[in-house]
Amino acid sequence: MKNKLLLLILILIVNILLACGGDGKAISDSEAKKSDVLVIGFVQVGAESAWRMANTESFKEAFDFKQRYDFRFFDSQNNPTLQQTAVYDFIAQEVDYIILAPIEEYGWDEILAEARDAGIPVILTDRMIETDDDSLFVTWVGGDFLKEGLDAIKWLENYLISIGRDNKPLNVFHMQGTIGSSPQLGRTEGISTGIANNENLILKAQETGDFTIAKGQEVMEQWLRNYPLSKIDILIAENDDMAFGAIRAMQAFGIKPGEDIIIISFDAGKEAVQAVADGLINCTIESNPIHGRRVRQIVEFLDAGAILGKRSYVNNGMFFDINNAADEVINRF
Numbered sequence: 223m224k225n226k227l228l229l230l231i232l233i234l235i236v237n238i239l240l241a242c243g244g245d246g247k248a249i250s251d252s253e254a255k256k257s258d259v260l261v262i263g264f265v266q267v268g269a270e271s272a273w274r275m276a277n278t279e280s281f282k283e284a285f286d287f288k289q290r291y292d293f294r295f296f297d298s299q300n301n302p303t304l305q306q307t308a309v310y311d312f313i314a315q316e317v318d319y320i321i322l323a324p325i326e327e328y329g330w331d332e333i334l335a336e337a338r339d340a341g342i343p344v345i346l347t348d349r350m351i352e353t354d355d356d357s358l359f360v361t362w363v364g365g366d367f368l369k370e371g372l373d374a375i376k377w378l379e380n381y382l383i384s385i386g387r388d389n390k391p392l393n394v395f396h397m398q399g400t401i402g403s404s405p406q407l408g409r410t411e412g413i414s415t416g417i418a419n420n421e422n423l424i425l426k427a428q429e430t431g432d433f434t435i436a437k438g439q440e441v442m443e444q445w446l447r448n449y450p451l452s453k454i455d456i457l458i459a460e461n462d463d464m465a466f467g468a469i470r471a472m473q474a475f476g477i478k479p480g481e482d483i484i485i486i487s488f489d490a491g492k493e494a495v496q497a498v499a500d501g502l503i504n505c506t507i508e509s510n511p512i513h514g515r516r517v518r519q520i521v522e523f524l525d526a527g528a529i530l531g532k533r534s535y536v537n538n539g540m541f542f543d544i545n546n547a548a549d550e551v552i553n554r555f
């Protein structure tokens with residue numbers, strides 16, 4: 223009983239450390255000498271967005287310590303089949319740890335069972351998998367996407383009150399991320415719930431822009447061709463990049479983004495926060511991409527024999543609008 227309690231306390235402390243940012247300091251020489259070089263296989267989603275680039279950079283930086291890590295990076299180019307092949311490949315290479323940011327939540331049971339049976343711990347980062355079998359991964363760390371979606375609608379409702387538009391029906395155009403990915407599933411659920419609970423918000427159109435500028439632009443162009451401007455009140459894009467694509471489309475149609483159409487996005491990268499300060503985006507919701515050091519800390523904990531909780535959420539919760547954007551640009555990724 224006592225041992226169980228101690229174990230629970232250890233898990234709790236580790237999870238608090240991870241959630242708080244786990245911004246581990248550089249690893250000291252003595253720490254590095256404790257064990258051999260660890261072979262780490264990181265299977266990344268792709269390079270679809272500013273968020274992803276910052277995320278990749280944070281991993282490369284965190285594991286840039288040759289005496290301790292042999293860090294092997296794979297860019298899945300947003301291709302789920304390619305991503306699964308990469309995981310098989312790392313299993314074949316007998317790496318010490320696999321770090322996986324799954325493109326989609328589905329279809330992981332078989333392959334991750336192989337990793338588990340080969341004795342390779344799988345750390346999930348950013349995105350989750352859908353499974354009934356928690357033994358397929360040792361731990362996951364990432365953002366609370368459902369909360370982000372709900373927060374976006376809360377911000378919108380307050381904003382509409384502040385500009386006196388809360389009593390009229392307003393059409394919402396909802397641009398989703400990669401279908402089946404955790405941020406899409408969570409944010410869509412939060413946004414849909416928030417809209418359903420507000421009788422003045424009408425979901426007019428919903429389509430994926432795949433988290434990219436190009437697809438965001440394409441989808442917005444299509445909407446602008448199919449609907450008159452008077453019917454498009456609000457755009458909610460599930461990341462900054464799609465919002466940038468949509469802004470390009472609006473500008474090409476002679477529409478003033480942020481003025482003629484209210485725009486909300488997610489991630490809150492530097493460029494997007496600057497766009498808020500410039501009045502092009504009305505609000506961007508924070509999603510922190512700097513997971514590299516957090517995950518490195520997880521590897522070190524696991525290597526020291528710690529047992530971690532299955533899920534730890536990164537502390538997000540900020541949003542950037544005209545009231546704080548100009549001051550915050552400097553602090554963003």
Ligand code: AHR
Nearest residue numbers: 271273274348405433461
């Ligand atoms: O999984 C995180 C999401 O993926 C980010 O919001 C998006 O920009 C990225 O591509």
